[in-house]
Amino acid sequence: MAIMITDECINCGACEPECPNNAIYEGGAEWTYADGTSLKGLITTLDGEMVQADENFEPKDMDVYYIVPDKCTECVGFHDEPQCAAVCPVDCCVDDPEYRESEDELLAKKDFMHL
Numbered sequence: 001m002a003i004m005i006t007d008e009c010i011n012c013g014a015c016e017p018e019c020p021n022n023a024i025y026e027g028g029a030e031w032t033y034a035d036g037t038s039l040k041g042l043i044t045t046l047d048g049e050m051v052q053a054d055e056n057f058e059p060k061d062m063d064v065y066y067i068v069p070d071k072c073t074e075c076v077g078f079h080d081e082p083q084c085a086a087v088c089p090v091d092c093c094v095d096d097p098e099y100r101e102s103e104d105e106l107l108a109k110k111d112f113m114h115l
């Protein structure tokens with residue numbers, strides 16, 4: 001499953017630079033597939049949706065840092081454990097029960113973003 005940030009977040013920003021997929025954004029910031037990945041131009045997402053890699057999407061949270069589930073691989077393919085959870089001082093990076101994925105699916109997501 002992807003990792004999610006709860007409302008306990010104190011907006012310290014420590015997690016953002018640790019994410020190998022640039023899946024973490026500050027509250028209120030728009031996100032793109034292209035940020036921190038090798039995706040460019042018109043792409044087909046793993047859900048079969050066609051979008052521009054640099055298209056801006058609405059923030060998923062306006063008040064605290066948030067994680068884009070479509071970009072979070074739980075750090076699979078890069079690290080042994082989720083780096084955001086490892087650095088978070090208030091332990092608010094937790095498993096997101098709405099996004100359950102196998103190791104193979106997480107690796108496929110990593111390969112999709114980093115050619």
Ligand code: SF4
Pocket residue numbers: 003018019020021022023024067071072073074075076082083084085
């Ligand atoms: S688990 Fe890893 S890939 Fe997912 S948001 Fe945290 S640092 Fe990024």
Ligand code: SF4
Pocket residue numbers: 005008009010011012013014015016065084087088089090091092093
């Ligand atoms: S490290 Fe934790 S408290 Fe700091 S911004 Fe990230 S989720 Fe929020």
